[in-house]
Structures are given as structure tokens and as C-alpha cells.
Amino acid sequence: MRGGKILYYSGLLDIYRRQSRILPCRFPRRAGRFLAGNKGRLMTTVSKGTWVEIEQVILTPAQRAATVPDDTRQTPLVMRVSGFLTADIALAVAETASAVTIRTIIGRELTGKLVTVNPFYSHSFGATMPELLTIGTLYEGAGVQR
Amino acid sequence: MSQGDAGHRDNSYAAVMARKNEIMKASMGMDYDDFVQSPIAFDYERMMRQTGYSHEDIVRIQAETKVGNTPLFELRNLTELVRSVSPAGKGARILVKDEAANASGSFKARRAAISAFEAKKKGYNGIIAATSGNYGAAVASQAAQRGLKCIIVQEVFDSRYVGQPEIVEKGRACEAYGAEVMKLSVGPELFYVLLRALEDTGFFNASLYTPFGIRGVETLGTELAAQVRAQFGREPDAVVATHAGGGNLTGTARGLLLADCKNTRVVACSVDLGGLHMASDHDFNRKSFTTGHTGFGVPFATWPDRVDVPRNAARSLRYMDEYQLVTQGEVFYVTELLTKLEGLERGPAGNISLTAAVTLARGMDRDQVVVVQETEYTGAGKHHNSQLSFARANGVEVRRGDPDGNVPGKTIVIPESIDQVRGKPQDMERLRLSYLKNAAKALPVAEWSAVDYAFVALDLKQPESWVRQAVKKL
Numbered sequence: 001m002r003g004g005k006i007l008y009y010s011g012l013l014d015i016y017r018r019q020s021r022i023l024p025c026r027f028p029r030r031a032g033r034f035l036a037g038n039k040g041r042l043m044t045t046v047s048k049g050t051w052v053e054i055e056q057v058i059l060t061p062a063q064r065a066a067t068v069p070d071d072t073r074q075t076p077l078v079m080r081v082s083g084f085l086t087a088d089i090a091l092a093v094a095e096t097a098s099a100v101t102i103r104t105i106i107g108r109e110l111t112g113k114l115v116t117v118n119p120f121y122s123h124s125f126g127a128t129m130p131e132l133l134t135i136g137t138l139y140e141g142a143g144v145q146r
Numbered sequence: 147m148s149q150g151d152a153g154h155r156d157n158s159y160a161a162v163m164a165r166k167n168e169i170m171k172a173s174m175g176m177d178y179d180d181f182v183q184s185p186i187a188f189d190y191e192r193m194m195r196q197t198g199y200s201h202e203d204i205v206r207i208q209a210e211t212k213v214g215n216t217p218l219f220e221l222r223n224l225t226e227l228v229r230s231v232s233p234a235g236k237g238a239r240i241l242v243k244d245e246a247a248n249a250s251g252s253f254k255a256r257r258a259a260i261s262a263f264e265a266k267k268k269g270y271n272g273i274i275a276a277t278s279g280n281y282g283a284a285v286a287s288q289a290a291q292r293g294l295k296c297i298i299v300q301e302v303f304d305s306r307y308v309g310q311p312e313i314v315e316k317g318r319a320c321e322a323y324g325a326e327v328m329k330l331s332v333g334p335e336l337f338y339v340l341l342r343a344l345e346d347t348g349f350f351n352a353s354l355y356t357p358f359g360i361r362g363v364e365t366l367g368t369e370l371a372a373q374v375r376a377q378f379g380r381e382p383d384a385v386v387a388t389h390a391g392g393g394n395l396t397g398t399a400r401g402l403l404l405a406d407c408k409n410t411r412v413v414a415c416s417v418d419l420g421g422l423h424m425a426s427d428h429d430f431n432r433k434s435f436t437t438g439h440t441g442f443g444v445p446f447a448t449w450p451d452r453v454d455v456p457r458n459a460a461r462s463l464r465y466m467d468e469y470q471l472v473t474q475g476e477v478f479y480v481t482e483l484l485t486k487l488e489g490l491e492r493g494p495a496g497n498i499s500l501t502a503a504v505t506l507a508r509g510m511d512r513d514q515v516v517v518v519q520e521t522e523y524t525g526a527g528k529h530h531n532s533q534l535s536f537a538r539a540n541g542v543e544v545r546r547g548d549p550d551g552n553v554p555g556k557t558i559v560i561p562e563s564i565d566q567v568r569g570k571p572q573d574m575e576r577l578r579l580s581y582l583k584n585a586a587k588a589l590p591v592a593e594w595s596a597v598d599y600a601f602v603a604l605d606l607k608q609p610e611s612w613v614r615q616a617v618k619k620l
Contacts, residue, residue: 059159059338068334077339079330079331079339082321105321106296123318125526126533129531135486137486
């Protein structure tokens with residue numbers, strides 16, 4: 001798993017490892033416990049049926065449209081899609097394989113590089129913005145008869 | 147992309163783009179050649195009629211899938227606050243149409259409902275839309291109800307895989323309603339991905355800009371006209387619509403005309419994001435609004451036919467009387483006021499037009515009414531606090547003060563009081579001239595026929611004599 005680019009989400013704990021911004025990861029034992037087909041065992045494979053996210057490079061920088069601004073043109077056009085893994089895959093293989101196959105939620109088969117196991121959403125309401133707290137309250141409402 | 151028979155086709159960017167028209171034809175069961183009259187002109191009204199749906203049909207279809215008949219609320223406390231800073235006798239009543247009450251939480255369900263119905267009727271197995279907006283969730287929600295598969299093609303993240311919270315939430319909502327979401331990095335080639343997906347699946351193209359989508363919004367106009375008449379015994383004096391691609395304004399204005407509201411001022415409103423490049427990887431996460439901004443509003447007003455269908459049914463300048471610009475900070479301020487004063491927590495993108503209404507109301511008589519024709523749902527990510535927090539974390543300065551200090555991508559200034567919510571009118575003449583320049587690119591003026599002049603005059607809501615004079619200035 002050295003240098004791996006796969007994110008592993010336990011689904012319960014925020015144990016994850018991420019590309020260059022690596023958070024220390026106690027994976028695989030804890031995370032693997034919650035992955036389908038890997039209950040309580042050290043995870044060495046990602047099981048068929050696991051919800052994963054794959055990535056495809058749609059256009060390399062050289063293939064991009066002429067109208068794209070320079071900063072964007074230096075990057076590939078990348079796509080990520082989630083789906084159920086169609087076959088067991090050894091982690092060691094998954095980390096180097098260019099293509100695994102998934103079946104999406106509508107049943108389409110797509111292939112790509114495995115980038116996330118058990119992807120989930122963590123967007124939030126953000127950190128407190130003191131600038132908003134007093135708007136429309138007595139702290140700013142002086143003189144307004146309501 | 148799917149495996150399918152894609153391997154037998156040339157899927158290079160150039161080859162797919164060259165197949166654009168045939169892919170579109172197959173994916174909508176509609177041939178735009180029937181309406182096209184020249185590189186500029188086409189029979190717009192015939193195209194709109196050709197959908198085959200009457201207004202009553204549309205109302206019924208929408209009611210089947212939890213769309214329409216949303217409440218119209220009077221914002222009494224906000225109106226009072228505006229009156230407190232208005233000249234004597236001024237301060238129109240501000241009303242809001244609570245479109246968040248539609249299935250999927252925005253007015254976009256009105257657009258999606260008719261496309262989904264049409265797709266089902268024509269026997270398509272699924273439906274695809276390319277959008278980073280509320281439209282994705284709307285299409286997914288409508289598809290779920292009609293038993294159709296759904297794919298949403300969405301621009302989500304920059305080259306660091308970072309997506310701003312509002313976009314991430316919108317993608318999540320699509321998945322929540324059962325759609326497959328093709329999440330893309332920044333770039334206009336989203337359209338190429340859409341074309342390939344249409345070709346791979348044979349699904350229906352639920353483009354935002356088909357006649358089905360725009361006809362679907364007409365019910366918003368007829369409903370609000372009836373509600374204002376019933377509650378206040380008058381036509382709405384002004385209706386403010388957030389403007390991006392143009393469909394919201396076009397559909398609503400057409401509905402108002404159907405309801406015989408000939409004197410209602412139709413006001414467009416966008417967040418001013420001047421200076422940010424919409425296709426830039428760097429700028430992508432430096433804007434706190436992902437739609438309803440000038441990055442879409444201006445180009446789509448000045449040349450509607452830049453879309454994923456051969457001719458755009460959303461033609462905003464045809465219906466627009468004024469165009470107000472507001473800053474990001476002003477919208478966040480008004481969003482917080484709506485929450486605190488009116489007890490309505492709604493998403494900031496839906497409150498762009500509310501911000502313009504505050505400005506307009508101040509200059510209108512007290513007995514007049516200004517209608518804000520939408521709200522949108524809110525939640526994690528789709529919230530002004532999420533947006534501001536993300537902006538600050540990405541190096542954008544956030545402070546209170548005079549909104550004149552707003553610099554898109556650099557500084558968000560949240561007003562300190564209601565009188566600082568001022569907006570700024572956009573120069574309509576400049577927009578119309580810009581449209582003419584684009585039209586001249588499509589077909590040199592020397593080659594324009596009487597049909598072209600007549601079309602352009604209608605498209606600009608100007609007399610033909612104005613068009614003939616104006617083209618001389620190009």
C-alpha cells in the first residue's frame with residue numbers, strides 16, 4: 001500500500017488516507033472490518049459488491065478543447081463515478097491497476113482506476129462565520145420597529 | 147464511458163463534436179431543422195407550440211410528480227425594514243414564491259417534469275442532463291418518479307479534487323434520488339462527455355434549453371399572477387427572476403403574458419462575478435455562487451444559442467425589461483435577513499432575486515408589489531455559512547462593510563445595514579449591442595433578410611427600426 005492513491009472510508013470512523021495530504025492511517029485493520037466481505041479480518045482484498053469510486057482520464061492535457069484557458073489546459077479532464085465493484089480485487093492489485101469495473105446505481109458498467117472505497121459525503125455548514133451571527137438580531141436591529 | 151459499442155466509434159473530441167447534431171436529434175426525437183430559417187432566425191413560437199402540450203397539460207403533468215402550486219408569501223418584516231430606509235411613500239410589498247416546496251427543492255423541477263414525461267412517453271429508458279445546478283436533482287427526482295434511469299453529468303472539482311460545498315451537495319442530491327453522477331473536473335468539455343453518454347446509452351437529453359423545459363416554467367408565471375391577483379387584487383408590478391441560462395426568466399415571463407400581465411416589469415438579476423473566468427481551474431473554487439451569476443447571465447443573454455441544443459428555447463432579452471446586478475456579500479446578507487426576520491431558511495442561490503427586490507422595492511410605491519419568483523432548499527453545503535467558510539479557507543477575504551468593496555474571487559463584503567444593499571443596474575443597451583455583434587458573427591449583417599431583422603427585433607424586445615439603426619454602429 002505504499003504510495004497508494006486509494007482512499008479508504010470505514011463508513012463509521014474517519015479513518016482515511018488521502019493522496020499527498022496524507023493523514024496518518026491506521027488502516028487496514030479497523031477500516032477493513034467494515035468493508036463488505038472483510039468483516040473482522042485484515043483487509044487484503046476489496047470485495048465484489050463494495051461501493052467504490054473510480055476515475056477515468058477523459059482528455060489528456062494535449063487532447064483538451066482549444067477554448068480552454070491555459071491553467072485548465074495544463075490538467076487532464078478527469079471523471080469520477082461511483083458504483084458496485086463487479087469482482088473481488090486484491091488491494092495490492094487495485095492500487096496499481098488502471099482499470100477495475102463497477103456497476104453504477106443504474107446498472108451501467110464502467111471501468112477506471114479505483115480511487116475510493118466506500119466513498120461518502122462530508123460537506124457541512126462550515127466553520128462559524130462571526131460576520132453572519134448578528135445580522136437581523138437585536139445587535140443590529142436598533143431603530144427598526146417590528 | 148460505458149463499454150458498449152463505443153469501441154467501434156471514433157470517440158476523439160473532434161469526431162464526437164462533429165456528430166453533435168445527429169446525437170442531439172436521436173436523443174430528443176426532435177428535429178430543429180423544422181424550425182430553422184437562417185443561421186440566426188428560427189420560428190420560435192412554432193417550436194414552443196410543437197411540444198404538443200397545452201398549458202393545462204403541463205399543470206396536470208407537474209401535479210402528478212409533486213411540482214407546482216407553491217405558496218406565495220408576503221415578507222412583512224423585510225418589507226417593513228426596507229420601508230424604514232425608503233423615501234416617503236416608497237417601499238413596495240415584497241412577496242416570495244416558495245419554490246423550495248417543489249419535489250427536489252427548487253423551481254427546476256418544473257423544467258425537469260416535462261422532459262421526464264416526454265422521455266417516458268417517447269419510450270426512452272433513461273434521461274441525461276449536464277448541469278452543476280439544482281436541475282440535476284430535479285431531473286433525478288422526476289426520473290425516479292417516472293421509472294426512468296438517470297445520469298447527471300456534473301462539473302464538480304478542480305485539479306486538486308476540491309469541489310466547493312454547494313456543488314458537492316448538489317451532486318449528493320442527484321445520487322440521493324438514484325442518479326448516476328459523472329463527476330468531472332473543470333472544463334467546457336463537459337458537453338463532450340454529455341454527447342458520449344447520450345451516444346452510449348441512447349437516453350433522452352433533458353437539456354435545460356429545450357422547449358419542454360421552458361414551457362414547464364410557464365406555470366410559475368401563471369401561478370404567481372393568479373396568486374397576486376387573488377391576494378392583492380392587482381397585477382404584479384415587478385417580477386424579479388435570477389438569471390443564468392435564461393430559462394427561469396423566459397418561462398416565467400411567458401407565463402405572465404399567458405396570464406395577461408402585460409404591464410408587469412420583468413427584472414433579471416445576477417450575482418456580479420466580473421473578472422472570474424468560468425472555465426478556469428484556478429477560479430473555479432474562488433466563486434461562492436455556482437449559478438445565477440454574470441458568468442452565465444451575460445453570455446447567455448447576448449447569445450442564447452451557445453447551448454447543448456441547436457436552438458435555445460430560453461431567450462431572456464426577448465422578455466427582460468431590466469437587469470440588476472448584486473454582489474455575493476449582498477446576497478449573503480439578505481439570505482441571513484430572510485432567515486432571522488421571516489423565519490425562512492433557504493439556499494443563497496435562490497435569494498439572488500430577493501436581493502434585487504430589496505433594491506427595487508425601495509424605489510417603488512408602497513401600494514405596489516414586487517415578486518421574487520423563487521426560493522431553493524438549503525442544507526449542508528448549500529448554505530451561506532458553508533459558502534463563506536469555504537471562501538475564507540480558500541484565501542478569500544470576508545468582512546462586513548460597504549458592498550462596493552466586493553472583488554469577485556478576492557473579497558466578499560457583507561453589508562452592515564439594509565441601506566447598503568443597493569445592487570447595480572446593468573446597461574441593457576450594451577447587452578443588446580453585444581447580442582447584435584454575436585448575431586453578425588453567425589451571419590454577416592449584409593446577408594440578413596427581412597426574416598432575420600424581424601427575428602432579432604423580437605429577440606431584443608425592440609422595434610425593427612432600432613435594430614436597423616443599431617447594426618450600423620457595429
